[in-house]
Amino acid sequence: MKLQELFKMQEELDRFIQSNQKINEDVFRKKGLALLVELAELANETRCFKFWSTKGASERSVILEEYVDSIHFLLSLGIEKNLNTLENWPDPIAEKELTELFLRTQKAIQEFLENYSMSNYMEVWSCYGGLARALEFNYEDVLEAYMQKNKTNYDRQHEGY
Numbered sequence: 001m002k003l004q005e006l007f008k009m010q011e012e013l014d015r016f017i018q019s020n021q022k023i024n025e026d027v028f029r030k031k032g033l034a035l036l037v038e039l040a041e042l043a044n045e046t047r048c049f050k051f052w053s054t055k056g057a058s059e060r061s062v063i064l065e066e067y068v069d070s071i072h073f074l075l076s077l078g079i080e081k082n083l084n085t086l087e088n089w090p091d092p093i094a095e096k097e098l099t100e101l102f103l104r105t106q107k108a109i110q111e112f113l114e115n116y117s118m119s120n121y122m123e124v125w126s127c128y129g130g131l132a133r134a135l136e137f138n139y140e141d142v143l144e145a146y147m148q149k150n151k152t153n154y155d156r157q158h159e160g161y
């Protein structure tokens, strides 16, 4: 999937949020923590690790919304470090099991936050590609849900979120 359109939308949204909230500090580390939190929220909605419970995963739409919250912060982190030259979504990692995917994604994010190289950034995208595949989201699903949540994020700012 082509990422340039998403980077542009994210850049505009971030600019709007930062001016609306009057942010002048460097928020890279805060956005990094936000991505880790979103990843955990996504894992929680899938309930993939809850061997102690028979309750199933949340609705697909809920999981997809959590997924694209992560995509917002992943794009945003790349913009902060001028890695928004990335053209295409890198190939998904081969791992198919959700718990392993989440653990690996968490590690890739931590590594990226310590060393924000393009290859570490691409590894996080590959992990999210693997998660999308395991959750049976195609690129169209992701794109559509991203657009929708992007708009919601503007609405929230206008409503004094």
Ligand SMILES: O=c1ccn([C@H]2C[C@H](O)[C@@H](COP(=O)(O)O)O2)c(=O)[nH]1
Binding pocket: 013, 014, 017, 068, 069, 070, 072, 073, 076, 149, 153
């Ligand atoms: O600089 C920012 C800050 C927040 N968000 C978006 C990403 C998520 O979609 C949403 C997360 O908000 P919470 O629901 O976690 O408050 O905010 C951005 O896109 N850019």
